[in-house]
Amino acid sequence: MKSSEARTITMRILFVRHAEAVEYSDYAGPDLDRPLTGKGRRTMKLVARSLAQRFDRPARILCSKAERARATAEMISEAFGGLEVEERSELNPGAAPAIWQRMLNEGWKKKEGLLVLVGHEPDLSTVISTLVGEGHLTMKMKKGACADVKLTSPTKGTLRALVDPSWVLG
Numbered sequence: 001m002k003s004s005e006a007r008t009i010t011m012r013i014l015f016v017r018h019a020e021a022v023e024y025s026d027y028a029g030p031d032l033d034r035p036l037t038g039k040g041r042r043t044m045k046l047v048a049r050s051l052a053q054r055f056d057r058p059a060r061i062l063c064s065k066a067e068r069a070r071a072t073a074e075m076i077s078e079a080f081g082g083l084e085v086e087e088r089s090e091l092n093p094g095a096a097p098a099i100w101q102r103m104l105n106e107g108w109k110k111k112e113g114l115l116v117l118v119g120h121e122p123d124l125s126t127v128i129s130t131l132v133g134e135g136h137l138t139m140k141m142k143k144g145a146c147a148d149v150k151l152t153s154p155t156k157g158t159l160r161a162l163v164d165p166s167w168v169l170g
């Protein structure tokens with residue numbers, strides 16, 4: 001997944017579900033303001049370090065405007081030596097597949113290499129299922145999970161890995 005392999009791949013997407021956040025029922029404020037838990041932060045720092053050891057530096061990191069997604073994206077950025085994190089309201093919870101497709105088309109046209117997208121369930125599973133299984137793949141990403149998808153076109157891809165955050169915890 002490092003240098004020589006990355007040169008031969010047109011585009012890869014690393015889909016990341018935000019780390020564990022305070023439960024909706026336990027938070028009095030707006031959903032977009034829900035923060036990560038201490039456990040979520042600790043786990044995601046380890047996951048982010050592991051990603052930085054396995055992948056080349058991303059071209060961009062995009063996330064929703066939810067605090068939990070932003071904090072997750074910032075930990076990933078830090079692990080890669082600091083990249084700008086772009087908040088995109090289009091990636092907020094409930095994003096339609098067509099919105100995700102626009103993001104992928106945008107990246108495809110730019111031939112970005114590795115693009116990190118930090119979002120929410122069930123949005124992530126839906127877009128991954130559409131890309132790699134024509135909508136027939138049934139899956140659910142756990143909090144802090146990552147999916148590595150190699151795009152073969154703006155609308156089709158190959159799932160290279162789906163990793164639960166427990167893989168870095170041992």
